[in-house]
Amino acid sequence: MSDMSYEESDRSDSEWDLEEEDSDDQDILTAHAAATQRSGAHQNWIVMDRSSLARLQMQALEEVTHILDCPRSTARLLLMHHRWQKEPLFGAMAERGERAVLHVARVTPRNPGEAPPCSPVKGEAAVATEEISCKCCFCDVSPAEATSMGCGHAFCNDCWTQHFCVQIRDGNCRLIACMAPGCGAVCDDEQVLQLLQPATSLRTRFQNSLVDSFVDDSKSAKWCPSAPHCGRAVKVANGEELCEPLCDCGLQFCFACLGAPHSPCSCEIWRMWEDKTTGESETKHWVAANTKPCPKCHSNVEKISGCNLVTCRCGQHFCWLCGGATGIQHTYTSISGHTCGRYRDEADARIEDAQRNLKRFQFYEGRWAAHVASQRLEQELTAQIQEKIAKLEAATETAQSVAAPAVTDFGWLNQALQQLFLARRILGFSYVAAYYMFDGTTFKDDLSAAQCSQLRDLFEDAQSMLEVEVERLSKLIEFDEEGLQSGSLCYPQSNIGRHRVAGGFAGQRLDIINSTVNIAARLEKLYDFIEKEVLSQVSSASHYIAPYKGHSSTSLRVVIAPPYAAKLAPIGGPSSPPQQHTRRGHSSAKETVANRGSPRPSVPGTGAAT
Numbered sequence: 001m002s003d004m005s006y007e008e009s010d011r012s013d014s015e016w017d018l019e020e021e022d023s024d025d026q027d028i029l030t031a032h033a034a035a036t037q038r039s040g041a042h043q044n045w046i047v048m049d050r051s052s053l054a055r056l057q058m059q060a061l062e063e064v065t066h067i068l069d070c071p072r073s074t075a076r077l078l079l080m081h082h083r084w085q086k087e088p089l090f091g092a093m094a095e096r097g098e099r100a101v102l103h104v105a106r107v108t109p110r111n112p113g114e115a116p117p118c119s120p121v122k123g124e125a126a127v128a129t130e131e132i133s134c135k136c137c138f139c140d141v142s143p144a145e146a147t148s149m150g151c152g153h154a155f156c157n158d159c160w161t162q163h164f165c166v167q168i169r170d171g172n173c174r175l176i177a178c179m180a181p182g183c184g185a186v187c188d189d190e191q192v193l194q195l196l197q198p199a200t201s202l203r204t205r206f207q208n209s210l211v212d213s214f215v216d217d218s219k220s221a222k223w224c225p226s227a228p229h230c231g232r233a234v235k236v237a238n239g240e241e242l243c244e245p246l247c248d249c250g251l252q253f254c255f256a257c258l259g260a261p262h263s264p265c266s267c268e269i270w271r272m273w274e275d276k277t278t279g280e281s282e283t284k285h286w287v288a289a290n291t292k293p294c295p296k297c298h299s300n301v302e303k304i305s306g307c308n309l310v311t312c313r314c315g316q317h318f319c320w321l322c323g324g325a326t327g328i329q330h331t332y333t334s335i336s337g338h339t340c341g342r343y344r345d346e347a348d349a350r351i352e353d354a355q356r357n358l359k360r361f362q363f364y365e366g367r368w369a370a371h372v373a374s375q376r377l378e379q380e381l382t383a384q385i386q387e388k389i390a391k392l393e394a395a396t397e398t399a400q401s402v403a404a405p406a407v408t409d410f411g412w413l414n415q416a417l418q419q420l421f422l423a424r425r426i427l428g429f430s431y432v433a434a435y436y437m438f439d440g441t442t443f444k445d446d447l448s449a450a451q452c453s454q455l456r457d458l459f460e461d462a463q464s465m466l467e468v469e470v471e472r473l474s475k476l477i478e479f480d481e482e483g484l485q486s487g488s489l490c491y492p493q494s495n496i497g498r499h500r501v502a503g504g505f506a507g508q509r510l511d512i513i514n515s516t517v518n519i520a521a522r523l524e525k526l527y528d529f530i531e532k533e534v535l536s537q538v539s540s541a542s543h544y545i546a547p548y549k550g551h552s553s554t555s556l557r558v559v560i561a562p563p564y565a566a567k568l569a570p571i572g573g574p575s576s577p578p579q580q581h582t583r584r585g586h587s588s589a590k591e592t593v594a595n596r597g598s599p600r601p602s603v604p605g606t607g608a609a610t
Contacts, residue, residue, distance in 0.1 A: 043549070044237045045245040045255070048221070050211070053233060057214040060084065068093070073188045074107050076210070080174065081105035084218040085239070106175070106186045108150030134159055136179060147195065151185035153178050160195050168202045173209035174217075225258045226251045242546045254546065264426060264530050265433045266543040269442075273432045277365065289354035294318065295325045307332045364435040371428030378420060378474065385417055385477065412509065416477060416516040422550075423470045423519050430463055430526065437534055446538045455534055462529055466522040473515040476508070524548050 048056065064075040064086060081104065082089040092101050102108075131140040134156040141156045148154035155163075159179065164187075167176045176187045189210060196203040215221045221235040230249035244261040246252045252261050254270075262270040291300040296316035303310055308320040309330045318325050319338055329336035389410045436442045438456040440449060447455070527548040535543050 043245065044240055044243060045234050046237075047224075047245070047248045048215075048233045048235055049248075050231060053214055054211050056235070057211060060086065060214075064089065068098075071188075071190075073190050074102075076189060076213075077105050077107045077175075077186055078102075080213055080217045084214055084221070106177075106184055108185050132156075136163075147191060149178050149185065149187050149191065151178050151180070151183055153180035153183055155179055157195055161198065164192055164196055164206075165202055168196075168206055168209075173206050174213050222255060222258065224249060224251060225253055242544055243549070244546050256546075261425070261546075262429050262432070263546040263548070264527055265429050266535070266545050268540075268542040269433060269436045270429075272436060276361070286358060289351060289358050292318075292320060292323050295323060309335055360439075361435070364431045367431040368428045371424050371431070374474075375421060375424035375428065378417075378424060381477070382417065385413060389413060412513050412516070413477075416473060416512045419516045419519055419550075420470065420473050420477065423466070423473075423523060426523055426526070426548075427463070427467060427470060433530065434459060434463070437530075443534075443538055446540075447534075451537075458533070459529060462522070462526050466519070466526060469515060469519050469522060473512070473519060476512050476515060520550055523550075 046052075060079060061072050061075050064070075064079060065072050067090070068075065068078075070078075078089055078101065079086070082092070089101075131142055132146045132154055133140050134146065134154075136155050136159040139156060146154050146156050147160055163179050164176060167173070176192060177183070178185050178187060189206075192206060193203060196206060215223055215233045215235075218235075220237075220239040220241075221233055224230050224232045224234060224247040226247065226249050230247065230251075232247055232249060234245045234247060234255065236243055236245070236255060241256045243255050244252055244263060245255055253259065254261055254263075254267065257267040257271070259267070259270065259274075265273070287300055291302045292310070293299070294301055294312040294314060294316055295318050297312060297314040299312060299314070301310055301312050303320050307330065309317060309326065309328070310320045311317050316325060317328050319335055324338065326335045326338040392410060434456070438452050438459070440452055443452070527545070530545060531547070535545065
C-alpha cells in the first residue's frame with residue numbers, strides 16, 4: 001500500500017499555524033483509507049494455467065500419499081471422490097476407517113511401492129510358467145502378455161488396451177472400470193498409461209483428463225468461462241464460492257454461477273432478471289396490461305379508443321371490462337343484455353396491477369441500462385487518461401511552469417478510474433437487486449410490507465448518496481491537463497461540491513483521491529446493508545452475494561500536509577453539525593443515525609460525506 005502525500009516547498013507561517021486544526025481532516029482520511037483496506041481490496045483466489053494446475057495437483061497427491069502411506073493412484077481416486085478436499089478425506093478415514101473409505105471410492109488397496117500385479121483370474125493358481133486364458137477373447141497368453149488389476153481380474157494386454165481406448169473415446173477418461181462382469185473397481189491409472197502406449201493420442205487425452213480432474217471434480221476450482229476458452233482455471237481459498245475472480249485473460253465472472261459479475265445481486269436474483277429481460281416475460285406483462293383475449297378465437301385485442309364494446313377481427317363482440325361475449329346493441333356506457341357486476345372491479349384491479357408492475361420494471365430497467373451504458377462510455381476514457389498522465393509526467397520533468405504537478409506518481413488517477421468503473425457496475429446492479437428485494441413478493445415470507453418499505457427507503461438513501469459521489473468523480477476525472485498546468489481549475493466551482501479548492505493541480509488531485517476513497521466507503525456500506533439488514537432476514541439459502549472486495553489495485557492511503565489543507569475554504573461557510581434522530585428498524589432495538597443529507601462528517605474540499 002503506497003503512501004500519498006502533498007508537499008510544497010514554500011510554506012508561510014500562517015499555513016503552518018493551521019497544522020493542528022487540519023490534523024482532524026488527516027485523521028478522517030486515514031481512517032477511511034484503513035476502512036478501504038479492511039474492505040478486502042485483495043484477491044482470495046489464484047489463476048492456474050496448465051503448468052501450475054499440474055504442479056498444484058501433484059502437491060496435493062504427494063501430501064495425501066505421504067500421510068496415508070498409499071500409492072499415488074490410490075490417493076488420486078480418493079481425492080477425486082472427495083472433490084480434491086483433503087480435510088474431508090482425512091476426517092472420513094478417521095471416522096469410518098480405511099476399508100470403508102476405499103470401498104466407497106471403488107479403490108482396491110495396494111501397498112505403496114508394490115508393482116501392479118500380474119496373475120491369473122482370482123481363485124486360480126498363480127504359476128509363472130503356465131499360460132493365462134483371457135476371459136474376453138478366450139485366447140491363451142503368457143503371463144507377460146496379460147495384466148491383472150488390483151481387483152484380481154486378469155485379461156490379455158490387447159483386450160485391456162481396446163477396452164481403455166473405447167472408454168476414453170466415449171468420454172469416460174478418469175474412472176475406467178474393470179472389464180469383468182459385476183466388478184466396479186476402478187483400474188489403476190499407472191497401468192492404464194502403460195497399456196495405452198501404442199495409442200499416443202488417447203494416452204495424451206487420458207493424461208490431460210487426469211489433470212483436468214483437479215478442476216472438474218473440485219469444489220473450490222472452476223474453469224474460466226471465456227469464449228474461446230483461455231485454458232485457465234480459478235481456485236478460491238477455503239472453498240469461498242461467493243466471489244467474483246478476475247482471470248488473467250481479462251474476464252471477470254461470478255464463481256458461483258459462472259455468469260457475469262452481478263453483485264450486489266444474488267445469483268438467483270440475477271437469473272430471474274436475465275429471464276425477465278431476455279425472455280418474453282415483459283412482453284407478456286405488456287400484453288396482460290394492454291390487451292384482452294377474444295372469447296371466440298382467443299386472439300389478443302388492444303383497445304385504442306371508443307366505448308367498452310370491442311369487436312375482434314373474427315367478428316366476435318365482447319365487453320372490454322370483463323371480456324365476456326356480448327351482442328352488438330349498446331350505448332357508450334352500457335351494452336344491451338349484459339352486466340359486468342362485481343367482476344368489473346376485479347378486472348380493473350388486475351389491469352391496474354399489471355400496468356403498475358410494468359411501469360415499475362421500466363423504471364428499474366432504465367436505471368440499470370443507464371449505468372451500464374455509462375460504464376461502457378467511461379471505459380473508453382482509459383486511453384485518454386493515459387494520455388493525460390503522459391502529459392502531466394512530461395510537465396513534471398520539464399517543470400515548465402510554477403504550477404506544474406509536484407508529484408511523479410500518477411497511480412492515484414488510474415485507481416480513481418478503476419474505482420469509477422467498479423462503482424458504475426455496482427450501481428447498475430443495485431437497481432436490479434432493489435427491483436426484487438423490495439417488490440413485496442420475492443421475500444414476502446420473510447419481510448412484512450412495513451419492513452420492506454422501511455428497508456427500501458434506507459437502501460435508496462444509501463444508493464442516491466453513492467450515485468451523487470460517482471457522478472462527481474466522473475466529472476472530476478474529465479479534467480483539462482493544460483488548465484491544471486497553468487494553475488487554473490478545470491471545472492466550475494459551483495458545480496463541484498460545497499467547498500472551493502485552491503491550488504490548481506493540488507486541489508484537483510485531492511478532490512479525486514478523496515472522492516475515490518469516499519466511493520469505496522459508500523460501496524462497503526451498501527454491501528453491508530444488503531447483507532446484514534436485508535438478506536440476513538431471508539430464510540432461503542439461494543440468496544447470498546459476493547462481498548465487496550474493492551478493485552484489484554492497491555488501496556489508497558491519503559495523507560494531507562498542512563499547507564494544502566489550509567487552502568481548503570468552504571463556499572458556504574462552515575457546515576452545521578448534522579441533526580440526530582432515531583429510527584426503529586425491523587428489530588425492537590433503537591439506533592441513532594445522522595441526518596441523511598450528512599451521514600458522516602464532511603472532509604473539507606470534497607463536497608461529500610466520507
